[in-house]
Amino acid sequence: DQQVKQNSPSLSVQEGRISILNCDYTNSMFDYFLWYKKYPAEGPTFLISISSIKDKNEDGRFTVFLNKSAKHLSLHIVPSQPGDSAVYFCAASEEGGAQKLVFGQGTRLTINP
């Protein structure tokens, strides 16, 4: 039973345009959400996070939106750059969950020049 789902295995976006990656979750106890970026043959690297007390967090070109009622979050990258081409993982954790991160299966983002 996947508690965190990324339903789009891949996404292709033109350079300079906005990339929107989506993530859905089922566990209402999740209260912290993170996005990780992964290049081939490397480990995931932390990108941005959001607490459930917020509905938006912004860091440079990256913005994460959280819709708790819909149990949905999204990552916006604008403008998209070729270096953004990678696999993006959504992850979630719950208070008292012993810091266990539950990951989605990832979305491969390709930025076309």
Added chain:
Amino acid sequence: DTAVSQTPKYLVTQMGNDKSIKCEQNLGHDTMYWYKQDSKKFLKIMFSYNNKELIINETVPNRFSPKSPDKAHLNLHINSLELGDSAVYFCASSQWGASGRLAYNEQFFGPGTRLTVL
């Protein structure tokens, strides 16, 4: 100056063998993890140690035994390897916050070890 390192990067072995993967972090973190990324690309937690104490032990066969000799190291030993153990194994580390919760839950990952069981 690698933050989280794993050895080996690649491991090819026969079914039934016993193998170990080593992980070291130089970030001064007090919590370390092992994750498994299977063929469907899901990253799933296996174990977590905080200050050398096991705090997360997911439903993992007891053929898998983590060992943490100190806060900077978390090794994974696998006995009697099976075909289904083939995966990429990632080590990660993080720091607990003053509230008893991870500061921002950010975990730093190693580059992964690709295990292939033949």
